[in-house]
Amino acid sequence: MPRTWGVAAAALIAGAGYGAWLWFGWGGPALTRVVDDVGLAVFALVAACCVAWAALSLRGPDRVAWVFMAAGLVGWTAGEVIWSYYDLVVGDAPSPSWADAGYVLFLVGAGMCLIVQLTAAPPTTQLRVVIDGLIVAAAIFAAVWVIWLRTVYVARHSDVLSVAVNLVYPVTDIALVTVAGLMVLRAPGARRDQLSLLFAGLVGVGVSDVAFAYISATDSYRGNRTLAVGWAMGFLLIAAAAVQAKRVGAQGAGAQSPAVSGWLPYVPVLLSAVLCTPVLVDGMGPVFVAVAVIVFAVTVRQVVLIGENRRLRADIAASRADAGTPPILTELEHAVEHGDLRLVYQPQYDLFTEDIIGVEALVRWPHPRRGLLNPDQFLPLVNQRTLMTKLTTAVVDLALADAAVWHASGFPIPVAVNVFAPTVSDPALSIGIDDALRRHGLAPKALTVEITEDRLLADMPGTRSALDHLRVSGIQVALDDFGSGYSALWYLRDFPVDQVKLDREFIAPILTHGPSATIVRAVIEMTHALGLTPVAEGVESAQTAARLREYGCRVAQGFYFSRPVPGAEVLALLEAQRRERVLAPGHH
Known part of the structure; x- marks a missing residue:
């Protein structure tokens, strides 16, 4: 754990130094502009190298997941290089531009990274994460729409392609952050550190994406370069997550999912309801769609929970019917459902070649x-x-x-x-x-x-x-x-x-x-x-x-x-x- 948070602290310090340079504008506007664009490309490239290096030492689904992330970071680096050319050489960047292709590739890579890691979880965990993800993501989207994204839509609604490009980043970021956060809550103990770092990194990237979409729509980006610190720190934290994954590998003791995972999805629903009520009065629009998704997902979630509770009650009733069955069975079922069991293996040897030919x-x-x-x-x-x-x-x-x-x-x-x-x-x-x-x-x-x-x-x-x-x-x-x-x-x-x-x-x-x-x-x-x-x-x-x-x-x-x-x-x-x-x- 100390080594993990030491790496994270180093990442935060590097990102903070970069942010301070942009905030104070050391060297004047021209140099700050170069530091902003070139620095981001360097941060993304360093993160891509760290993630690729970690992926090479991993095996199975973990390797595949981090290879996807490394490819996404390479795509983002390429997009930033193209953007830097527009910004530093041409003097103006069209929207959308070819740089967006690289940026979108990062979203795809990050999404595939999470999907591959999620598919390694027990099926019941996958279902709960998907349902909770729908609830939380829809609630967050509704709130973010009211606060920021509605401004983006109003400013550019006449240009469909521009609106789509500007909204794809924050909308996808919301989904990524939501899934990553829910995976943290349900992860075994040894994997929780790396997923926490990954979650924090995606939050940094997502905050900057949402802010960039907003200030671009309001034509206030010029001279406002401090939001780049979110991207820089996000990439460094993602790199730290990969390094932690390399260190831990497939080992580690299990940990039960905290009780907070049961009620947490409803917190953003409450906040979203408070923020969106005035909008619902004035006009439904996209918020109505988000609310409909929330209602649907909450309904499905409750059906799943009711089914699980019925099965649990049936098992408990059967357990009580057998006077010799202790209550430890309830704890065992919880361990099975939350992936808390562990395996060891006894090798089987060929007696004539002395080779390992199987395991039990x-x-x-x-x-x-x-x-x-x-x-x-x-x-x-x-x-x-x-x-x-x-x-x-x-x-x-x-x-x-x-x-x-x-x-x-x-x-x-x-x-x-x-x-x-x-x-x-x-x-x-x-x-x-x-x-x-x-x-x-x-x-x-x-x-x-x-x-x-x-x-x-x-x-x-x-x-x-x-x-x-x-x-x-x-x-x-x-x-x-x-x-x-x-x-x-x-x-x-x-x-x-x-x-x-x-x-x-x-x-x-x-x-x-x-x-x-x-x-x-x-x-x-x-x-x-x-x-x-x-x-x-x-x-x-x-x-x-x-x-x-x-x-x-x-x-x-x-x-x-x-x-x-x-x-x-x-x-x-x-x-x-x-x-x-x-x-x-x-x-x-």
Whole structure:
């Protein structure tokens, strides 16, 4: 945090110095004019370089988002260079001009940056941000129209193109600032700093855009150059946001969305109503459109909230009906809805090549009071199908987000996710998996669904059909903890699976217990005969790994190879593995 705000402070000081030069007019009007135009181009170019540099070190959606921002800043720099030519050489700038093409490119780049980051959030968060964005943006637009933009329209209403160009900046800025602000409120803790800096930067740019549209319409721009400080400081803060994103990467603990996110959207609605009432009396105009959008969005928002509250009440009622279910389930559902769960991964190794060929995702819950909870501390409590599906969908989304980073880095390994057997046949889970694969740009083979055998009895036909659907789509299916139930062989006969994971209770004693060794060897041979892949769990020594190799088992996982690690450490292990292979004798 200190480093983040140190960068932000440096950006503010640089922008303040630039603003002071313009305010006091040091060197006279001619020099101030040059400092204004050339300085802005330099600020934008420096910001573009910083953002591009940060983007190169990121992976997946984060890299794509900041590449869009860098492209937008390059566009703004080009627009400012053209504007400087008009202002310093020609002596007058037409409106609109070719410079506007570059400026608009920044708005497009910034918008795509926010969209890409938003698509990485859970679907419920996306919906709430969009609805709240409509409410807040429409309310802010109505207020800004009354205070400033109506003057722009009245002054230039006869020139449609000029009005459109002058209004596109403040209107788009309002949308960008609104979405960025709402994303800050709903962001996980580690990402909140970078989004706060990005929000502040967009506010700076937006304020200057609105002011420029107003003073241009009133022909008062000449000699009024201090508004350039908003652009300069905005670009520097955006650069600081990218640098913070590079430093944090995909790491960081989660944080619950503050309660303010529930009522904040109504604050601008109230202010807008106070400011717009006189205008509504005199004449409706564009304000009427804004008010209509507000009413519509507020109505939709309330419908969504009512639906969420009904589902929550139903879950609570079901929870109370079961005397053994503690209230921690309500907290768990809140954590699922707000993206507060975290994943670690246990690598799966090829016993013959010693390469990492896959990982298993293991969920963790950073509880605000109880600390970091392991799966066995809360998963046994999840006995409601609705919450099971929500939890599984959230875990799949988190796992595929990390997998997208590995794939983008040249490591197309699959990630395995444990799925509650009763939820396999739930259409909502299938939709959630398909949506997550699409959003993260991954093929179905990037995901393996693991089902625990002792939970397959509830809906046999539905489960079999769902597993068939998964395998046909390209998703692999693994039977987890094989041997922990009483119908294991029957499952192998009747359920379509690709992998069989041997339970650690069988693997642990194979060096000292003859019957266990015989059973494990027989299961491995049987699995091969069925055309399936055996995976040994709980391997904790080199001797156990060697014995499994003798039995013909190719894939294993356990503390001997690696403890469960965060996604970034998986990437580091893969990169180290690649370096070792490059340095190995005989490599070409």
